[in-house]
Amino acid sequence: MEISTQIKHCTINIAQPRALLHLSFAFFALFWQSTLVDKVRILDERQNINKTDPKVYLIMVNFNVDLEGKTVLVTGAAGFIGSNLVKRLFHTVEEIKVIGLDSITDYYDIKIKYERLNEISALNRDWLFIKGNLADKALIDQIFEEHKPAVVVNLAAQAGVRYSITNPGSYIESNLIGFYNILEACRNNEVEHLVYASSSSVYGSNKKVPYSTDDKVDNPVSLYAATKKSNELMAHAYSKLYNIPSTGLRFFTVYGPAGRPDMAYFGFTNKLVKGETIKIFNYGNCKRDFTYVDDIVEGVVRVMQHAPEKQLGEDGLPVPPYTVYNIGNNQPENLLDFVQILQEELVRSGVLPEDYDFEAHKELVPMQPGDVPVTYADTTPLEQDFGFKPSTPLREGLRMFAEWYKEYQQKS
Numbered sequence: 252m253e254i255s256t257q258i259k260h261c262t263i264n265i266a267q268p269r270a271l272l273h274l275s276f277a278f279f280a281l282f283w284q285s286t287l288v289d290k291v292r293i294l295d296e297r298q299n300i301n302k303t304d305p306k307v308y309l310i311m312v313n314f315n316v317d318l319e320g321k322t323v324l325v326t327g328a329a330g331f332i333g334s335n336l337v338k339r340l341f342h343t344v345e346e347i348k349v350i351g352l353d354s355i356t357d358y359y360d361i362k363i364k365y366e367r368l369n370e371i372s373a374l375n376r377d378w379l380f381i382k383g384n385l386a387d388k389a390l391i392d393q394i395f396e397e398h399k400p401a402v403v404v405n406l407a408a409q410a411g412v413r414y415s416i417t418n419p420g421s422y423i424e425s426n427l428i429g430f431y432n433i434l435e436a437c438r439n440n441e442v443e444h445l446v447y448a449s450s451s452s453v454y455g456s457n458k459k460v461p462y463s464t465d466d467k468v469d470n471p472v473s474l475y476a477a478t479k480k481s482n483e484l485m486a487h488a489y490s491k492l493y494n495i496p497s498t499g500l501r502f503f504t505v506y507g508p509a510g511r512p513d514m515a516y517f518g519f520t521n522k523l524v525k526g527e528t529i530k531i532f533n534y535g536n537c538k539r540d541f542t543y544v545d546d547i548v549e550g551v552v553r554v555m556q557h558a559p560e561k562q563l564g565e566d567g568l569p570v571p572p573y574t575v576y577n578i579g580n581n582q583p584e585n586l587l588d589f590v591q592i593l594q595e596e597l598v599r600s601g602v603l604p605e606d607y608d609f610e611a612h613k614e615l616v617p618m619q620p621g622d623v624p625v626t627y628a629d630t631t632p633l634e635q636d637f638g639f640k641p642s643t644p645l646r647e648g649l650r651m652f653a654e655w656y657k658e659y660q661q662k663s
Contacts, residue, residue, distance in 0.1 A: 312636045314556040316402060316443050322348040323555075324400035326385055326433070327407035329353035331510045332448070332502070332547055334367035336404065339548045341376045348377040350398050353407065354384045358414070358421075359512045367509060385429030395436040402555055405433050405447040408478075411513055412452060412621040415475040426478035434489045444558035445497040446551065449483055451540070451579065451626045452476035453501060460583075461629035464501070464575050473621035483575060490573035496558035497572070500551065503579030503628045507544035507648060508655030515586075516593055516649065520656055523594070523603060523612055531586055533618040538583035538625040543648040546641030550578040553637045579628025580641045592646050593653075600653040602660065 323340065327333040328351025337349050351371070355361055371378055379398075383390045385407045394400075409415070409425040430447070437445050453468040453476055471477040486497040506516050519529045559572035590613070597603045618624070630640045 311638060312557045315560075316556045316558050318344045318347055318402065318556065320346050321401040321443075322350065322398055323402045323404065324350045324352065324394065324398070325404045325406065326352045326429075327405070327448075328371075328380065329355055329364040329368050330406060331367075331507075332505060332544065332551075333404075333406040334371060334509075335507075335544050335548045336406070336551055337371050337378070338374065339552055341371070341374050341378070343552070346377075348379075348398075350394060350400060351378065351380045352383055352385070352394065353380070355382055356409075358409070358411070363509060363512070384425075385432060386424045388432045388435070391432040391436050392439075395440040399440060401443045403433065403437060403442055403445045404551065404555065405430065405445065408448060410475070410511065412473045412475050413619065414513075415473050415478075416621055419474050422474050422478050426475075427481060430482050430485060434485060434495070437495050438489060438493045443496065444555060445486070445495055446555055447482060447486060447497065447499055448479075449499040449501045449575065450476065450479040451501050451503040451577070451628065452623075453480045453483070454623075454626070456623050460625060461581065461627040462501075462577065463629040464577055464632060472623060475621070487571055487573050490559075490571035491569060494561055494569040494572065496561065498554050498559065499575040500554065501575065501577045501579075501628075502547060503540040503542045503577065503626055505542055505544055505547050506652065508652050509659075510544065510652070516589075516652060519590065519593060520597060520602065520653075523597065523607070523609075524660070526612070528612050528614050529590075530614050530616045531590060532616055532622055533586075533624060534615040535585070535587040535590075536624065537586040537618075537622070538627070539586065539589070540579040540581065540583045540626045540628050541589065541645050541648070542578065542580045542628075542641050543643035543651075546580070546643050547578055550576070550633065550637070550639060550641065553639055557636070576633045576636075577628040577630050578633060578641065579626070579630060580643070580645075581628050581630045582645075583625055583627045584645050589645065593649050596646065596649045596653040597656075599650070600657045602653055602657050 325333050325337055328337055337351060340347055340349055355364055368380060381394065407429060409421040415422050451462065452473060453471065454462045454466065455470045455472045455476060457466055459466060468480055471480055483499050486499060489495050490497050506514060510517050512518060512521065522529050554576065559574050561572045562570045564570045594609050598605055598607065634640045
């Protein structure tokens with residue numbers, strides 16, 4: 252085995268002592284060649300190995316983007332994932348400036364968005380929030396020219412599959428024109444890494460599960476999915492033509508405290524509290540790879556620190572420094588089981604009374620346009636490259652949501 256600080260995709264079977272010995276030599280060589288910060292990171296990666304897997308991954312792509320002392324632009328900073336990412340960066344990076352951009356649309360209750368921003372401001376860090384539209388090219392250009400972000404994390408988008416059926420224009424403006432503006436700004440202002448949100452929706456109604464980033468994704472079943480697939484194609488073209496390192500992240504059904512009210516777990520809770528009936532689609536025969544927001548953010552932060560390497564091909568032109576990862580829990584849950592756990596945790600936290608009649612407030616209905624029966628992430632490349640996969644159990648995540656919701660109820 253070649254000893255290198257860029258050891259990648261080295262997989263061994265723990266039943267092979269000689270291979271394990273070589274692995275140890277490579278690990279210690281990598282460890283002692285690293286900085287103190289990297290040593291901590293390497294040990295953390297090593298301790299997080301999945302002990303139940305008969306394979307051990309020493310992997311670790313080279314972390315070639317140092318966030319210390321850098322300016323990072325996070326679009327969608329008032330959103331669910333964006334706000335949690337900003338807080339995580341401030342908690343873990345000693346010196347960092349974060350520029351947050353968000354248009355604060357009324358797609359859902361803006362009060363939650365402002366509460367998220369207030370939590371960030373309360374940290375008293377080097378934080379600048381700009382309220383503006385991603386489709387405003389002049390504004391995007393101005394942000395890049397004035398602040399020169401080294402890393403860009405594009406999380407701004409018009410979300411929601413069903414909403415895209417009745418409001419397609421919003422998706423074209425934000426998800427296509429807005430992303431084009433980001434790509435153009437990255438072309439004209441050199442950045443170390445562009446990370447952007449894609450979605451599990453790009454897999455459409457693929458029959459093969461789990462969904463792999465090697466699968467074809469040419470048959471979207473909603474406009475939302477089509478815009479996310481378009482983002483990946485646009486990023487690939489810009490990576491090829493202008494040598495912009497870019498990484499797309501296909502998120503799978505993100506949930507957690509202070510999330511999006513249009514998501515099932517939050518919407519169901521709101522309805523149950525009001526005594527209304529919740530609709531369970533496809534008669535409950537759906538499975539979703541529910542992924543806790545902290546796991547999503549952990550994946551984003553790790554990915555931010557490794558930009559795909561710039562290389563030249565045999566033709567002398569750039570090989571696109573481009574890649575895509577799934578970030579999902581790798582464990583799809585049946586929708587009826589999900590509802591059962593949710594109701595148990597809502598009772599436990601005191602959001603709903605113990606004698607609440609759930610059966611009287613549930614309605615099983617057919618599949619809706621744009622929906623798919625199952626989502627299921629293959630996270631092998633993420634595990635191999637970063638030594639990480641989401642792992643928060645659904646009950647634990649819903650318990651944290653229910654406890655947050657109880658406090659939210661009391662403040663409302």
